[in-house]
Amino acid sequence: MRDYPLVGGPVEIRGALDLEATPAGVMPRRLPAWTKEQYQDPSVFGGTVMPSGVRLVFRTDARVLEFVVLTSTGQLDGDPEPRPTGMLDLRVDGALVGRQRAPLGHVLRMAGPGAAQRLIPGEPGTARFDALPAGMKNVELWLPQQTPTELVALRADGEVLAPLPDGRPRWVHHGSSISHCLEADGPTGTWPVVAASLGGAEVTNLSQPGNDMLDPYVARTIRDLPADLISLETGVNIVARNGFRLRTFGPAVHGFLDTIRDGHPDTPLLVVSPVSCPALDGCPGPTAVGRDGRITALGDPAEVALGALSLQVVRDELARIVTARRARDPHLHYLDGRELLGPAEVEDLPDGLHPSAAAYRRMGERFAAHAFADRGPFRGRP
Structure with a gap:
């Protein structure tokens, strides 16, 4: 040896x-x-x-x-x-x-x-x-x-x-623990790696468990990285930690996207909203873990009308922002996270928030089928 x-x-x-x-x-x-x-x-x-x-x-x-x-x-x-x-x-x-x-x-x-x-x-x-x-x-x-x-x-x-260059596109992804995938059965079972393998891409996963908060230093990091494909899964930590109100969330999303676009003006950029989470879909945070080990929301649903964020409010706002920006940014795309894991699959959330290992693999397969399809957002690279 x-x-x-x-x-x-x-x-x-x-x-x-x-x-x-x-x-x-x-x-x-x-x-x-x-x-x-x-x-x-x-x-x-x-x-x-x-x-x-x-x-x-x-x-x-x-x-x-x-x-x-x-x-x-x-x-x-x-x-x-x-x-x-x-x-x-x-x-x-x-x-x-x-x-x-x-x-x-x-x-x-x-x-x-x-x-x-x-x-x-x-x-x-x-x-x-x-x-x-x-x-x-x-x-x-x-x-x-x-x-x-x-x-x-x-x-x-x-x-x-040393490895030889293989020409695969460089994909940079940022998200929450739902993208970090601590509960996956192994490092190649995380959904970004499953999706990258199926889509023929080289992935860099910048996801931060509990800390996907649209931090400017993350946006600047993505801006400065070589990237052929970029994706952002965001919203669940912001709601769970009661990090923004509606008034501040939208500008923070715009600022994050603007910083990325400073370095990657034409790179395909896919914004992914939160997957299903029954505790937070219609209720604001913060969250706590109950005696049964499951996530529960401590916020008041009535506060949503006053600007508090639930996951559904986040999904609506992300879709609105992407739709508005696409008029001048045709390489910006949106994916409702419930297409990766939807309301009918909440049994695959053992703690009410984080997917099981099998669900992570399924999410990777679904992401690849969407993003890397012939007409998918990651196939139309400029």
């Missing part, structure tokens, strides 16, 4: 916009380093180091690969085990050939949500994939979407070379 560098060598780390040096190796982050000073909520940092859509890409003739990683997961006091570390998915020439649970590393213990954390240090662990197909092949190692993962080492029993 031979060691290959993870930075400055043949391996490409895609889906990450920053590689933060750590004592063990490098930590991929899904937002640029300059954005850190603008985070209002510490949970934004936690979301950026959860590597949804981050993968190592290279070519190799090796039959055996070893990846050394150091994960960080949490554990509530009283829970018998730490939270699952998630899966490492190995694709060869586009096909999933191996899936292993990521090794347990650091554990952050806490008395409850939001409580102070106590670090129980861990050690790097190795995931080994053997009996790989003979000959030169394209390899992708996808990191667990829900677990911060430091990259420590890559070993192979053959040559490792």
Whole structure:
């Protein structure tokens, strides 16, 4: 087995916009380093180091690969085990050939949500994939979407070379936890990755669980990225956190889109409204989690008439904004999120908000069928 560098060598780390040096190796982050000073909520940092859509890409003739990683997961006091570390998915020439649970590393213990954390240090662990197909092949190692993962080492029993350009369109997506997909069965089971695989695109997923709040630093990040396709799933965090009123929501959407258009004036841009969520469809936030583990809305439905936001108000406003802007922006498109997961499928929301693993895959298939269809918004690229 031979060691290959993870930075400055043949391996490409895609889906990450920053590689933060750590004592063990490098930590991929899904937002640029300059954005850190603008985070209002510490949970934004936690979301950026959860590597949804981050993968190592290279070519190799090796039959055996070893990846050394150091994960960080949490554990509530009283829970018998730490939270699952998630899966490492190995694709060869586009096909999933191996899936292993990521090794347990650091554990952050806490008395409850939001409580102070106590670090129980861990050690790097190795995931080994053997009996790989003979000959030169394209390899992708996808990191667990829900677990911060430091990259420590890559070993192979053959040559490792840089990937060749393949001409696939570069798709940049931003959304909420519904697009981050913590509940997916693995990193290649998130709906953006499923859709990208079916549509033949290279996806960068900038989604922020709990923090899709139309933050200007995200819009500037998208503006400055190379992108052939762009999509934005927005609304559920804004309603759940009671982040805007109707008066301020519309201008914030316009400002977010204007910033993206400063860098991508003609790129296909698809705005996706929230999927079904019975608690919030007709009621404003904020939200809480009940004793049954399901989301409940604490807002007053009567406040909607006074400018409070429900998911239906958000859907109507996004559709109105896109329709109005299309008169001068024909590459802007709208998709009602209920076409990805609708009212008849709320049984696929185990906590009343987040889809199941099977539902995420179905959402990816439906998104691809819409966006990448012959007349879909992502097929009419200028």
